[in-house]
Amino acid sequence: MEPREPAGPPADGARLAALLEAFRAGRRPALARVISLVEDERPGFEALLDELHAAxxxxxxxxxxxxxxxxxxxxxxxxxxxxxxxxxxxxxxxxxxxxxxxxxxxxxxxxxxxxxxxxxxxxxxxxxxxxxxxxxxxxxxxxxxxxxxxxxxxxxxxxxxxxxxxxxxxxxxxxxxxxxxxxxxxxxxxxxxxxxxxxxxxxxxxxxxxxxxxxxxxxxxxxxxxxxxxxxxxxxxxxxxxxxxxxxxxxxxxxxxxxxxxxxxxxxxxxxxxxxxxxxxxxxxxxxxxxxxxxxxxxxxxxxxxxxxxxxxxxxxxxxKRRERLAGRVREAVMRTAAGVVWRERGGAAILEEALPELESGRTSPYRVAARIVRETLG
Ligand SMILES: Nc1nc2c(ncn2[C@@H]2O[C@H](COP(=O)(O)OP(=O)(O)O)[C@@H](O)[C@H]2O)c(=O)[nH]1
Ligand SMILES: [Mg+2]
The missing domain is CATH 3.40.50.300 (P-loop containing nucleotide triphosphate hydrolases)
Known part of the structure; x- marks a missing residue:
């Protein structure tokens, strides 16, 4: 087993650049670290994948x-x-x-x-x-x-x-x-x-x-x-x-x-x-x-x-197969980004929180709430 890298502090630009350099030089610890960042979807992981894509x-x-x-x-x-x-x-x-x-x-x-x-x-x-x-x-x-x-x-x-x-x-x-x-x-x-x-x-x-x-x-x-x-x-x-x-x-x-x-x-x-x-x-x-x-x-x-x-x-x-795989990556990245926008950036979580009593009492349905969240965050 390769040791799992500790998560460490959030990766900033300079850190990612150094990591990429070590990765490209074929250093195994850098490989292990990049894999961990990607696996845990830590900040910067998409930027890393973007950099590595051509290879x-x-x-x-x-x-x-x-x-x-x-x-x-x-x-x-x-x-x-x-x-x-x-x-x-x-x-x-x-x-x-x-x-x-x-x-x-x-x-x-x-x-x-x-x-x-x-x-x-x-x-x-x-x-x-x-x-x-x-x-x-x-x-x-x-x-x-x-x-x-x-x-x-x-x-x-x-x-x-x-x-x-x-x-x-x-x-x-x-x-x-x-x-x-x-x-x-x-x-x-x-x-x-x-x-x-x-x-x-x-x-x-x-x-x-x-x-x-x-x-x-x-x-x-x-x-x-x-x-x-x-x-x-x-x-x-x-x-x-x-x-x-x-x-x-x-x-x-x-x-x-x-x-x-x-x-x-x-x-x-x-x-x-x-x-x-x-x-x-x-x-x-x-x-x-x-x-x-x-x-x-x-x-x-x-x-x-x-x-x-x-x-x-x-x-x-x-x-x-490769074409399908690439299209799949795009779809997944869009889903991730959209979810981030809805839940974190534009307050979807707050709308959901607010709707909970109505949901519980049966005055509204999960689908109406979902539609409202999409409308108010992405619409
Ligand atoms: N008799 C026999 N046992 C095998 C063979 N290949 C694997 N095993 C045994 O089957 C068990 C399960 O093997 P493992 O590789 O862990 O299976 P996995 O769960 O599919 O990954 C282990 O005890 C292996 O030693 C084989 O070709 N013949
Ligand atoms: Mg196994």
Missing amino acids: TGRAHRIGITGPPGAGKSTLTAALVRRFREGGERVGVVAVDPTSPFTGGALLGDRIRMHEVGLDDGVFIRSMASRGSLGGLAVSTKEVADVMDAFGFERILIETVGVGQSELEIAAAADTTVVVLVPESGDSIQAMKAGLMEIAELFVVNKADRPGAQRLARDIEMMLHLRTGGARPKAGRRWEVGHHGPPAGLAAGPPAAAAAPAAADAAGAAGAADSASPEAPPGWEIPVLQTVAAEGKGIAELAAALDAHRAWLERSGALSR
Whole structure:
């Protein structure tokens, strides 16, 4: 685990400039400090992100998700070793809702255990997920941006997938890996949790246990069912066969019309892409088997990750994902700014306070009060 930086006094311009200089010089304490500022959304964090933005966009962002205990951390550690052997520098963001710090610390220990001394090419940050049972912390994506700007070639984002924020995970990563284990009902759980929707790579881990083969077959069958008939979902690209897109892809209504919520969350670009008559060949989702604890299947997984990355570039999907990500950042920044204006700068909190008795007695509704606050602060 990297030590968490103490919050310190509010960052002024000169302090931020010095911090940026140290960051750009590749100093790890500066990286840790910038991550903390961003994670805690401390004053100046948006200015920092603004400064770093031009240096982002090079890293391969890999999301690793799945149920608790599936071996995500073990797999992450194994991948880190693999990438390090290849001379790549790796940033890890571990979002563990069950125990944010011990979870990350465990992962850190697991990676360190196998390393001789301190490896400067690995940086691990553990984060708490905020206000939900799993998924991503609010600022996970920005922390990944910071690591990207620092120069890590791979960024691994480990999250528990429990059916809360699949689209968020998928949006944060270039490549989303779903890890399952041969425990009973896992494939059914995956369907329920929506993990099937976001997987670009399946890993059946704990392949040393009975049932791994069957689970892998079940997943393959489900994938086949999905790709056999229906047209691709909004923002997703399933295998489209050997002869170009299925008829439904070109002829059907825009995907956004069928799934407005999903399209909205993932960005509208997916819908536009689905409607394109010249859709690139699809990505055939591989189902791999690993024994992460013994490093088995990791080379194949790394190769599949590279293949997916190459496909992303070839097909144009990478630039689409990046476009969606950038648009998402803008929306989030607008929300943050607007909330600041409403609640702090223009007295929205006072209007709310004043309305509480009326609200309580039922003379007004939360929606009327909200409308009044927006009108009087932003209108
Ligand atoms: N038998 C077996 N156990 C594994 C394998 N990979 C991980 N484990 C064990 O499964 C447990 C949970 O692993 P962990 O990586 O913490 O899972 P996470 O909650 O998904 O991050 C640990 O005790 C691991 O040692 C594997 O391939 N085979
Ligand atoms: Mg874990």
